[in-house]
Amino acid sequence: MLQTKMNHYDVIVIGGGATGAGTARDCAMRGLKTLLVERKDFTAGATGRNHGLLHSGARYAVTDQESASECISENMILRRIARHCVEETGGLFITLPEDDLSYQAKFVESCQAAGINAEVLDPKEAIRMEPSVNPDIIGAVRVPDGAVDPFRLTTANVVDARLHGADIITYNEVVGFVKNQNRLEGVNLRHIRTGAESTYYADVIINACGIWGAHVAELAGVKINMFPAKGALLIFGHRVNSVVINRCRKPADADILVPGDTISLIGTTSSRIPYDEIDKNEVTPEEVDVLLREGSRLAPVLANTRILRAYSGVRPLVAADNDPSGRSISRGIVCLDHAERDGLEGFITITGGKLMTYRLMAEWATDLACKKLGRTAHCLTAKTPLPGSEQTESPKRKHIIELSTEQKAAEGRHGTMSRYISSHNANDDALVCECEQVSVGEINYAIENLHVHNLINLRRRTRMGMGTCQGELCACRAAGLLGKANGCAERTLSDLSSFLNERWKGMYPIAWGETLAEIQFTSWLYNGVCGINQMVTPNKD
Amino acid sequence: MxxxxxxxxxxxxxxxxxxxxxxxxxxxxxxxxxxxxxxxxxxxxxxxxxxxxxxxxxxxxxxxxxxxxxxxxxxxxxxxxxxxxxxxxxxxxxxSVEKNHYRITPIGMAKSAWLTLGDYATLDNATTLPWRKVAIVNFDGYLDFYPKFLDNFFAKRGVDTVHHTLTLAEFEHLRESATEMRATNIARIMTGDLLSKIATELRGRIGDAEVVFMPAVFGMFDAEAVSALRSQVRVPLYFIPTMPASVPGVxxxxxxxxxxxxxxxxxxxxxxxxxxxxxxxxxxxxxxxxxxxxxxxxxxxxxxxxxxxxxxxxxxxxxxxxxxxxxxxxxxxxxxxxxxxxxxxxxxxxxxxxxxxxxxxxxxxxxxxxxxxxxxxxxxxxxxxxxxxxxxxxxxxxxxxxxxxxxx
Structure with missing residues (x-):
């Protein structure tokens, strides 16, 4: 393809996770002509596969002061710029009889050194604050933890990047680079379903692909030493706790319980996996057992609470350049200028870090891109609210009672953007997903505005199918609406079959009790009654 | 006892x-x-x-x-x-026990069956149909019936379809609540005058369609609503199963x-x-x-x-x-x-x-x-x-x- 004004950008950002979306937003806000490309869907990698914890940084205070300080600073920023994605739940660090209480003093001291407001509570006070906590606790510290919805956060960054002129391409994988001597000049893309190839050019290319960044760097001819660390988590069927519960000890397996939206999450485990398994996202029965056993120590009721799903993500841990063995692994942010490091011009890698620091990572990467481009615009993302989180002068309504449950749910999910969702008529207000209160209006809003190509995209944008029935009853309804919008029944049906299989993927590791009963019902309905198994099931998410 | x-x-x-x-x-x-x-x-x-x-x-x-x-x-x-x-x-x-027939599923697949309730069409084979033109009729706001998927079923078998959506004042009360337009709730009000009204609508709309397909939301306690509606429409009227609960199943x-x-x-x-x-x-x-x-x-x-x-x-x-x-x-x-x-x-x-x-x-x-x-x-x-x-x-x-x- 010829290089034209149309396909030439200042910056191409590769990777549709929080970091990539945040970087595209930052670049676009600084006036750079920006293209964001993603292999699958936004949040399909580690962004959509973590705790959704708005870290106070307390977890890292003792072991990594730098990360702790970054976390608390970003924590305070996200509360301002991403109000609709954040829940200010507060957090507890509890000490159990089997833990060393003397760790608490060191913990509090380290938190204070990092600027984290840590307050020692009487255990009785902590139990009053969070009744689900293990009543045997012998110590408790309150910290400013919270919950953040990574799907909403990423979507809001994408929407804002677009509002600032960025172009967005999903379902296109980078299969190679255009290289001119020691300079990267463009990316070769291939559509993962149709196989259609295309080329886009840019002065600077930013690799924001998380763990997949090692592969993308390799395509560019440079080596980054990455160590994939898998973390598994469990989602419980309802909100067990209202305050984040952590264990006050050195970070270990299953020691964080986060309330998020309608559910609670326990995690994580941590295990090294081979690089060729980073797309598998499997959860083993052993991991489930560990999560349940340790989780029940935080909140005993978990032992008898229905589990909705198990899932896992892969942390992009990066080894220092002088340590190929990976012994000195950093959990901090890694921003590589490949011109300096490898003599390759026009290429930046931003990786490491964590969901909490996505904005700061974006800022670093964009600063470097601006430097390379000779631009002087400053970063505004720490101050400018994301779409949906703007402080509105006049409240939209006087009384909360004027809104129906699904309208309140939509406002929770889309913030002020929910004003664009059609409502107040019987057609738009009808519920598609009863578990999560997603209306026809919200589904159509997402289809039209939020880069929705299939049911999994739709789930990530709206929570449709994330509830107790795991899409059993709403998937078909949503498929009906999606099929109407895209005009292709065959594609939508094959999409429906993939969607159900993807739901099962999170269910089989916990396939006992009501989960097994539910999936038998789902099979009865979709295979037996509907015959969906006659459709081919391409693997895509 | x-x-x-x-x-x-x-x-x-x-x-x-x-x-x-x-x-x-x-x-x-x-x-x-x-x-x-x-x-x-x-x-x-x-x-x-x-x-x-x-x-x-x-x-x-x-x-x-x-x-x-x-x-x-x-x-x-x-x-x-x-x-x-x-x-x-x-x-x-x-x-019959001797040979299976086929039924049309809610998402437009042909599935084999042994016995089928009188509400539904039974097909001799999965690939050819005895009609050239069928009408697919849904009710406005009913989300558990998928005309687009059925359209696909008929199109693949060379049958033309026409689509109609009936908007009925009788559903307004149901639709005040966002979750009430479900099969069994609709079936409860499908009686007497409403059936005649639907039949009148169908007669006015189906044109040259040889057969009409509608969601199976008729006859909760017996099949009377089904036969009452059928008797008032001049072409064969068949139903397509909906997502649960199934009215004919109940x-x-x-x-x-x-x-x-x-x-x-x-x-x-x-x-x-x-x-x-x-x-x-x-x-x-x-x-x-x-x-x-x-x-x-x-x-x-x-x-x-x-x-x-x-x-x-x-x-x-x-x-x-x-x-x-x-x-x-x-x-x-x-x-x-x-x-x-x-x-x-x-x-x-x-x-x-x-x-x-x-x-x-x-x-x-x-x-x-x-x-x-x-x-x-x-x-x-x-x-x-x-x-x-x-x-x-x-x-x-x-x-x-x-x-x-x-x-x-």
């Missing part, structure tokens, strides 16, 4: 064995926890998913399959008796239950059998959640409690068990063996269930419980969904165990 036979479970198996016993003059009680698979059914019953002669296909099944346990002759005999038995209960079905359950009660059977709804006393290889009595200390005694018992989804089997984090008596079952030990990671592949858990002797009597700790029979999906070594045998096994094993008791 004392009965000759107590049946645990009020689904298709429980009801049919109850009806057979009551017809033979036996004093029978059914204890039912509530809903059954019928409430979510397609409106068709499958004997086995096969393009050839179904009985020939059954003859090829593994020797442990419930069909093989009761024997090919019994399967044939009971299957042939079913349409007449259904008719007695007011349930109209068409179909109706079938109600009709079978009513017939069972008419025959003198006692139907205890909303109670759970939670245990029983087994002495000298015989079940003496059962206890229920609602009746506490008051035991139910009987000479014979039938376990028709269903599979996991009806809680006839329970999977815990550690193991799988039959929850009422702790009967001997077929199931793998390790949790990782219970399932396949592909939802559409063979799922081992589907084949789990209670083991029986050749007369379908259950076993406890290796010994036959002489007066406890099992029927339907609680039986081991079947895969109702993959084999397309769910309805057939439920029906034939139910009639088989009823005969075991009658002829004992």
């Amino acid at each position: 004392k009965y000759e036979t107590i049946i645990i479970g009020g689904g298709l198996s429980g009801l049919l064995s109850g009806i057979a016993l009551a017809r033979a003059g036996r004093k029978v009680a059914i204890i039912s926890a509530g809903q059954s698979a019928l409430h979510f059914s397609s409106g068709s019953f499958e004997l086995i998913d096969s393009e050839d002669n179904p009985l020939a296909a059954i003859a090829q099944m593994p020797s442990t399959h419930p069909y093989q346990t009761i024997g090919l002759d019994a399967v044939k005999r009971y299957a042939e008796a079913v349409p007449a038995l259904f008719a007695e209960a007011g349930v109209e079905v068409s179909g 109706r079938t359950q109600i009709q079978l239950k009513n017939y069972f009660q008419k025959l003198g059977g006692v139907y205890l709804l909303g109670d759970n059998v939670c245990g029983g006393e087994i002495r000298d290889n015989k079940l003496i009595s059962v206890r229920t959640a609602n009746h506490g200390d008051m035991e139910f005694h009987a000479d014979n018992f039938i376990l028709a409690s269903g599979s996991f989804f009806s809680h006839g089997l329970i999977a815990s984090q550690e193991h799988i068990y039959e929850p009422i008596f702790g009967l001997d079952i077929v199931a793998d030990q390790a949790r990782s063996e219970w399932y396949n990671q592909d939802l559409y592949a063979h799922q081992p858990y589907m084949g789990y269930g209670v083991v029986t002797d050749e007369r379908l009597r259950c076993r406890l700790a290796g010994k036959t419980v002489e007066n406890l029979y099992a029927a339907g999906s609680v039986l081991a070594n079947q895969n109702p969904i993959a084999e397309g045998t769910g309805g057939g096994v439920a029906i034939t094993t139910a009639l088989f165990v009823a005969d075991q008791i009658i002829n004992a």
